[in-house]
Amino acid sequence: MSEELLNKEPFVSVVVPCYNEAGNIQALYDQLAPVLASYTSHELVFVDDGSKDETVSLIEALSKKDASVKLIQLSRNFGHQAALKAGLDSAGGDCVISLDADLQHPPELIPDLIKKWQEGFEVVFTQREEDPNLSWMKRATSKLFYRLSQKLSSVQILQGTADFRLLDREVVDVLKQLDESYLFIRGLVSWVGFKQTAISYKPQGRFAGKSNYTYRKMFSLALSGITSFSIRPLQLSMLLGLFIASLAGIYGLYVIYIFVFTEQAMPGWASTTASVLFIGGVQLIMLGVLGEYVGKGFMEGKRRPTYIIRKPKT
Ligand code: UDP
Numbered sequence: 430m431s432e433e434l435l436n437k438e439p440f441v442s443v444v445v446p447c448y449n450e451a452g453n454i455q456a457l458y459d460q461l462a463p464v465l466a467s468y469t470s471h472e473l474v475f476v477d478d479g480s481k482d483e484t485v486s487l488i489e490a491l492s493k494k495d496a497s498v499k500l501i502q503l504s505r506n507f508g509h510q511a512a513l514k515a516g517l518d519s520a521g522g523d524c525v526i527s528l529d530a531d532l533q534h535p536p537e538l539i540p541d542l543i544k545k546w547q548e549g550f551e552v553v554f555t556q557r558e559e560d561p562n563l564s565w566m567k568r569a570t571s572k573l574f575y576r577l578s579q580k581l582s583s584v585q586i587l588q589g590t591a592d593f594r595l596l597d598r599e600v601v602d603v604l605k606q607l608d609e610s611y612l613f614i615r616g617l618v619s620w621v622g623f624k625q626t627a628i629s630y631k632p633q634g635r636f637a638g639k640s641n642y643t644y645r646k647m648f649s650l651a652l653s654g655i656t657s658f659s660i661r662p663l664q665l666s667m668l669l670g671l672f673i674a675s676l677a678g679i680y681g682l683y684v685i686y687i688f689v690f691t692e693q694a695m696p697g698w699a700s701t702t703a704s705v706l707f708i709g710g711v712q713l714i715m716l717g718v719l720g721e722y723v724g725k726g727f728m729e730g731k732r733r734p735t736y737i738i739r740k741p742k743t
């Protein structure tokens with residue numbers, strides 16, 4: 430943050446992606462409004478990600494009463510990451526704070542985020558403490574993902590960092606230039622660098638409705654998180670291939686030894702079948718990994734926009 434900003438009132442943007450969040454909009458606004466009131470210039474950008482419920486009309490009603498409330502409506506459901514990107518792209522603040530609509534990210538933390546920013550950090554992310562409300566399955570899969578991504582990818586993502594963070598204008602401008610189809614904003618934020626810091630918080634349960642992240646969406650997000658930052662899985666395939674090939678080589682030597690130097694007939698059927706199946710399986714997995722990258726390259730090659738904004742009807 431530049432010197433001149435320190436002396437003037439900052440313009441604070443808050444970005445909230447919403448997908449079928451009708452039950453949460455009002456409660457979220459009621460919690461956000463008093464916090465934001467202490468910053469004279471602020472905006473609250475709701476991005477509607479193709480909701481099928483009352484979300485849009487609720488946001489429109491809010492924006493009629495409060496001029497700082499803005500609505501960006503996507504033409505269909507593009508997914509959380511794309512909605513978040515749409516919000517970041519259109520936010521005008523000196524700093525931009527993103528949080529979920531379901532009140533799992535406590536708005537009371539916003540002043541702390543801004544304080545850190547004013548101390549000179551350009552990225553202030555939040556790290557949730559272990560959440561007892563989450564299902565066992567969700568906690569386990571999330572842990573597994575962070576472990577895996579740390580092993581497989583060059584970009585380090587800390588356990589429990591969600592898309593609840595503050596970004597300086599400069600960082601937002603950098604992110605704006607990136608238009609990748611497979612967005613994993615957490616990874617990109619870590620990748621861009623700048624001065625980063627974290628604050629931790631106790632997560633709350635979802636206020637209303639249920640999580641929109643199905644296991645399928647979580648899986649594809651996790652896959653994007655790993656494959657868009659690293660080609661290590663491809664390198665691992667090669668290592669695994671080499672490993673299996675050398676095992677096969679050793680076994681081959683053994684087979685030759687048996688054949689040449691002993692009288693034993695070759696029973697062999699079970700071991701042949703097993704090894705064929707094993708190698709077939711490994712090959713299919715590796716083909717899948719390869720296909721993931723080729724497919725992503727193919728989709729990126731089309732250069733389709735990450736999201737489409739529907740113009741407001743007046
Ligand atoms: N969301 C979205 N598009 C989607 C799915 C989710 O904009 O396709 C929003 C959702 O409204 C919420 C945030 O992304 O504000 C996080 O979603 P959710 O709470 O369902 O995920 P979880 O907290 O369970 O990871």
Ligand code: MG
Pocket residue numbers: 529531533635640
């Ligand atoms: Mg949530």
